[in-house]
Amino acid sequence: MKNLTNNLFKGVIFLSLLFLDPIGTLAQIPQVPREMYFADLTIRINEQARREIQLDVDALHRNQNYFKVKVDRANLYMPLIERELREIGVPEDIKYLVIQESGLIADAVSTSNAVGFWQFKQGTAEEVFLRVDNQVDERKNIVSSTRGAALYLRKHNSQLDNWMCALVSYQMGLGGAKSYFGNQYSGKKVIDLDRNSHWYFKKFLAHKVAFEGQNKMLVSNSGYLEEVRIQGPTSLKALAPRLGVSENHLKEYNKWASNGNIPGDKVYSVIYVNQGMPPTTPITAQVNSRPSGVENTSYSNNSSYPKITGNQQNATRPNQIKVNNINGVMAASTTTQSNFSQKIGIKEKKFRKINDLEKGARVESGKYYYVEKKKSHADVEKHVVLPGETLWSISQKYGITLSSLKAKNRIRSDRDLKTGMVLNLQEHRKRGESIPMVPGSEYRKIVEASNSPAVQTTASQNTQQEREQVRYEPAPSSQSSPQPPAQKVNPSRLTHTVIQGETLYRLSQTYGVSVDDIKKWNNLPDNNIKIGQIITIFKP
Known part of the structure; x- marks a missing residue:
């Protein structure tokens, strides 16, 4: 009886420690399920493979202090990584591979001399358009290297037709993956994992299990990573005061600039930690989340565009704000393209091309202009044409190139534009398909919403003087957004x-x-x- 009492007491103590211990208990470690989803695949895991993956998950959690550092680092970098993967057309799940490869350490070097976030060797890096020399090593640039990795994986998947095989090809090369897998998984959407499945993919799944859902846990960093795109030549030292951070801070987060200089051969992404609140989630994350039977109103919040983020108090200065997540600037006064482009440090011809401007068109006070290339699609699916809008003003509103907007809707000029038209901003309209018109009752609501003072304040974040100009003193122009209705x-x-x-x-x-x-x-x-x-x- 005495031994039984002692054993029960010890059991109670053990359970108490198990649940009170804030570090590394089994209750905190996620368990590998028998079925997982990766990219467009369903992964069925037998018991032996599940135990093998679980051992890797346990190992990742073993040192909770080290794990916490990795989670903090992942939370900082993941928004940029996810964006680049999304833009290249690679599943966002691939993001866990960068943790597996480097632990998100910019200057990590492997025993085989692979370098950077995504562990590229020099030859492979150059194949995906990364610059590697004694001045710049883009393998250490989170934006450039992620784009390179995405291009590499997308190319391999186009031949292997299976994201599991494409992921393994990241470790063994395309030829190695073809030899190893053959055609057995080509086009296959359900994968059975066992003890003989490739170790690299099982290790990837361990990282996915370990880090998935950790984005709101164990986070000690404040702020978020802000990206500015810079056309040199310039230096991190010269940029630091403009961005409101120290030179050492920029060097810490931009180890790709080997000597602190940014050359002028192309645009480079410079990152730093912004201590403010991160930008709000784009509306695209909610476009397809409506319950069944609810009317399609994917354009109902379009009055909040353009989306302006960054240091809006200095919106008239370059490298301070983003317009629809593209580097932009607001014109402080009406002027010529030549004067404005010179002021913001960009060639006039390039500025005109980026903004789809006609030669001689005026730059207008209070309007937003882009300083880097617009996108081929918008963050929302549709746009209802409002009175006073032109194809150009709509393209500027969403950061979509004018040619893409015309092509998606098979429309050539403003003469073909009618108020109430529902334009496509993402998908191309089918040949011969007419452009639909929004019903009159709904159209009235959209027009009234676009004229709402609250909406205008949220959408533009302009000064009171600018809002008054937009609402009361519109200045017609063939190349600017005309007056509201x-x-x-x-x-x-x-x-x-x-x-x-x-x-x-x-x-x-x-x-x-x-x-x-x-x-x-x-x-x-x-x-x-x-x-x-x-x-x-x-x-x-």
């Missing part, structure tokens, strides 16, 4: 400037009034209106 004079009286494609019937739908009322208020003898004509509307 209505400028308030009093709570019930609105004025509207007619643009291409509008009719009295369309205006009546927009504002919820009758055609006869519009004619009466404006002394119109018939239903004909002209582009540029000012129409008075009295809200009911």
Whole structure:
């Protein structure tokens, strides 16, 4: 009885320590499931393989202080890594491979002389367009090296047609993976893992299990990684005061610039820790999350574009803000392209090309302009054309190239643009498919939302003076976003400037009034209106 009592007491003490110990207990270590999902694959794991992977997971958690450092580092770098993988078209799950390869240590060097975040040898790095010499080693640049790794993996997957095989090819090369796997997994979506499965993939799954879901745990760092894209020649020393950090801070996070200098051969990504709050999640993360049966309103929040992040108090200075996650700048005053491009340190021809500007078009006060190439698609699926908008203004609003916008919608000029059209911003419209029009009742809500002072404040984050210019003193231009459809004079009286494609019937739908009322208020003898004509509307 005495021995039994002692054993029970010891058991209670052990269980108490197990649950009270904040470090490294079994209760804290995630367990390997019998079925996992990776990329577009379902991975079924037999018991022997599961135990093998679990041993690796346990080993990663064994030293909790070291594990915590890795989690902090992952939380800092992952938003940039995920973005680059997404843009290249590689599954985001691949992100755990960078932890496996280097532990996210920029200047990590393997015994085989592979270097950097993604452990590239020099020859392979140059194949994926990374510069490696005595001035620059982009293997140590988180943005460039992730893009290179994504290109490498995408190329291999296009031949192997299986993301598991493509991942293993990262360790053994394309030829080695082809020889090892043959065609047995080509196009296969369900994989059975056992003791004979490749060790490198099982080790990857261990990292996925260990680090997945840790993004809100064990985090001690404050702030987030901010990226600025710099066209040299310049130096980290010269950039430091402009970014509000020390030179040593930039050197710590930009070890790719071997001597602290940024050459002028191309644009380089410079990163630093911003102590503010990270940018909000783009609307794309929510576009397809609607319950079934809910009306498609993926364009309902488009009035919050362009998305402006960064140091908005210095928005008129270069390298301070991002417009739709692209480096941009706000014009402080109306000026020429030549003066503005010189002020922000970019060649006039390049500035004009980036922003799809016509030669001679004015740079307008309070407008946002890009200083690096726009994207081929927007972060939202659709856009409803509002009164006063042009193809150019829509392309600037979402950071999509003008040519892409035209191509996706098979539309050539503003003459073909009509208010209420639902334009594609991501997918190409099928040949012969007409552009749909949003219903009149919904269109009114969209127009009213776009004119809401609260929306305008959130969307532009401009000064009060700029908001007043946008709402009350629009300046028409062939290359800038024209005036909004209505400028308030009093709570019930609105004025509207007619643009291409509008009719009295369309205006009546927009504002919820009758055609006869519009004619009466404006002394119109018939239903004909002209582009540029000012129409008075009295809200009911």
